[in-house]
Amino acid sequence: MTLKTEPFVLNIGPAHPSTHGVCRLKARLDGEVITDLECVFGYLHRGIEKLAEERTYTGIIPLTDRLDYLAAMSNNLAYCLSVEKLAGITVPERAHYLRVIMAELQRIASHLIAVGAFLNDCGAFMTPILYMLREREKILDLFEMASGQRLTYNYMRIGGVSQDVPEEFLPALTKFVDEMPAHIDEYDRLLAENEILLARAKGVGILPAELAVNISAGGPVLRASGVRWDIRKADPYTIYDRFQFDIPTGTVGDCYDRYRVRVLEMRQSIRILKQALEQIPAGPSRSAVPQLVRPPAGEAYARIEAPKGELGFYLVSDTSIAPYRCHIRAPSLINLTALRDMIVGWKIADAIIIFGSIDICMGEVDR
Amino acid sequence: MTQTLSGKDIAAKLETQFPGSILESSEAGILVNSQTLVKLAAYLKTASGFELDYLNYVTAVDYYDYFELVYLFTSLKHNHSLVVKTRCYGRENLTVPSLVSLYRGADYQEREINDLLGIKFEGHPNLRPIFLWEGFEGHPLRKDFLA
C-alpha cells in the first residue's frame, strides 16, 4: 500500500528576506524536496530600454546606474564604452586608468556583498556579511570622494569620467589596497574550510560546463564551472591588456566553487589596482565631447566583464540626440536560465543557497 | 581580442551549403532569411573553424516597416564572433523560428522580445509574458506604443 501524498506549491518570494530583490520562485515540493521550480519576475520592470529612447545619450547614464545598483560603476562604464564605440570618441589616458580603478573597486564591493549575502543565506546569521560590509564601507567612502555618491554614482561620462578625483583619493586608495588582503585572509580563515559551509555548499547546485556555455552564463558562474572565459582577457576593453592578473576558475560548478571564485577574484582585483596605482598618469580626465552627442548612424555593441557576468549595451543610432534603440544585455537574467536544472532534487534550504550563489540583482534582471 | 568574423567571408564560405539563405553581408555581419536561421545556426555551432557555441545576446529593433532581430555568436575556443541578423516584415503576426533548441540562453531573451515587441518564436517551449503582468495590452517597446 503506497502512501498517498500531495505535492504542494510553495511561493518563495517575492517579498522574502533572501531572494535578493523581488523575485518569485514557485516551487513544487514533495516533503522538503523540490520537484519543480519556476522563476517569475517582472516585479522591478521599469522600462529602462524604452526610457532610454527618450533621453539624450548623456542623460541615460543615471538610468544605467539603476540597473545593477550594487555595481553601478560597471554599468556606467559599459554604456559609455558603447557610445564611444558608436561615435568614435577617444578617451584620454588618465580617464582610462580612473575607469579601471573604479571598475575594479566596484568589482570588490559587489563581490563582498555577493559572498556576504551567500553566507547569510547559509545561515551564518549576519556575521560574515557585516565584516564584509565593513570593508565595503571603505570602498564607498572612496566612491563618495570621487563622485559624491555612495550607491548610484553617475560618474562615467562619454569621453572619460565626469570629474577628476580629489587629491586625497589616491593616498586613500593606496591605504585601502594595502589593508584589504589582510581582510580577505581573515575571511578565508573564518570561512574557507568551515565544516558546515563545506557540508552545505559542496556538491550543491552543480552547473556543468557545457550547460553553462549553452545558457550563455557569464562571470563567476561560468568560470566556476571550469570555463576559462573572462572578457578582460579575451576581448580587453579600455586598457586591461596592460595589466597582469589571473583568472580564477573552479572545477565542479557547485556553490562552493562560485564562492571561491569570487573571493579569488577579489584578490586579483587588488592586484590590478596596485598596478593601476603605479601607472596612472596625470592629464585630462575627459575628452572634449559636445553637450549633446550625436553619433553617426549605425549600431555598436560594447561589453565589459561586470561583477555578475558579461554586461553589454547594444545601441542603434539614427543621428538624433537620443538612441534609436538601447538594449541591455543583462548577465543576471541570462545566468538565471538554468536555475531549474540546478535546484530540482534539492531541498528548500538548498534552493535559497543556490539562488544566492548565482548572485543576481533584480534591477538588472527586470530592467 | 575577439576577432569579428567578416560577413563577406562567411557569406562566401556558406553560399554553397546554404544557397539563398544569406541575403546581405557586410564587414559587420550577415543578414539571413528567417526560415533558414535554425539550420545555419546549427551548422555554425558545430562546424570546425567556426564552433560558435556561445550566444551572447538576442535582441530586436523596431524599424517601422520591419523588425530586425540581432544575434551575436561567439566561439570561446577560437575567440571570434559573428553578428547574424534576420528580419520579419509587417506589424502583425510576426513569427521567427526559436533558437532555444540549440542555445538555451535564448530562452528568457526570446520571451522578453515576445513580451515587449510582440514577435512570436515558434518552437519556444514556454512563450509566456516575462516582465509584464497578465492582462497588459500592447507591446511597449514598439515605436507606435506611446507610454
Add this chain to the structure above:
Amino acid sequence: MTLLNPVFQLESSWKALPPDWPGGFFWHWLVFTVIILAFVLSVVMAFIWLERRGLGRIQARLGPNRVGPFGLLQPVADAVKVLLKEDIVPFDADKIVHWLAPVVAFTPVMMMFAVIPFQNGALLADLNIGILYFVAISSISTVGIFMAGWGSSNKYSLLSAMRDVASVVSYEIPVVLATAGVVLLAGSLSLNQIVLAQNIPFILLQPLGFLLFFIGACAEINRAPFDLLEADSELTAGFHTEYSGMKFALFYLVEYAEALAVSAIIATLFLGGWRGPFLPPWLWFLIKIFAVFFVIFWIRGTVPRVRIDQLMALAWKFLLPLALLNLLITAIEVLIWPGTLPWLLIFVNIAIMIVLVLLWSRFFKLGWGKVEV
C-alpha cells in the same frame, strides 16, 4: 577518597523537604515558585541583553546602546513593545489551537526549573527522578510548537513545525544517553545528588558526554547552528510567523527560557552546579550559567546553519553511536575501576573522546544531497 559517592551513604542527610521551614511544604513551594519565576524572567532579560550586545561585538558593531546605559533597558523596551502590539489571528487559523499553542509551549519550560538546584537543597522539589523529569517535561514544549505551526494555516509555519518535531525527537536520544553516563557516575537521578557527587566536575570525567549533551541541547532548543526552524533566510520566522503581541512574546521567552534551562542543566550536570570556593553557591551557579550561555551564543554568531537532513543525519549517525559507546565505556569504568585515581580516568576519557570523534568524523558523511526526481 572514593570517586563515587553511592546514594546510600548520603541518604541520611537528605530528605525531600527541608525540615526546618515554618509552615512546611506550602511555604517552601510558594517561596520557591516566586524565586523561580523571578529568576527565570530576570535572567532571561539578562540573556537577551547579553546576546544582543555580545553578538553585536562579535559582528564588529555595537549592540543596542540607546535604551538605558549600555542598552541595559533594551529587554524592557522589547517587552513593552511586544505587549503593546495588536494581536492578529489569521483568518483561516484554527482559533483554539492558535491560542493554546504559546501556553502549551511555555508552561513546560517554566516547570523544568523545579528540579534545578540553586544551592545545597535549595530547589523546589528534590525529586529522586530529577533528570528524568527534566527530559520528559522538555519534550512537551515541542507539542506547543507543532500546534503553533498547524494552527497558523501557513505553509511555511507547517514546514517549520514539522522540522522541529523531527529534530527534537531525533536529538532526545543522544541527550538522554549522555545524561545516563552522568547518572552512572553519580549514582542517582536526582540533580542535587549529581552536584554533590562532583568532587571533580563531570566535564573532565565525561568529556564525550559533555560534547554530546551540548550539541544535542543546542539542537533541542533550536539555536544555531541548528536554528533552521526560525531560519530567517529560509522560512521567514517559521512557526511563529503568524504570531504577534503577547503570544509572540511567549515564544520569544520560550526560546530564551529553554536556553536558560539547558545552560542550568549543563552547569548542574557537568560543571559542578553550585559548587565552588569563596563565593556563595548561588553566585557560582549564575556564573556557570552565564559561561555556558556565552558559549552558546558565541557559536551562534560564528557558524552557518545545517540543513534538515544533515541535522537528522548528525543525530542518528554521529551522535547516537557515540552516545551508546560513551555509555558502554562509562559503565565499564564504573564497574571495573571504582577506586581508581580520578586523574587517570580523566586522561583515559579525554583520549577516548578524541579518538572516537576523529574516527567517526572520518567515516561520517553529512546528508545525502540530491534526490533524483
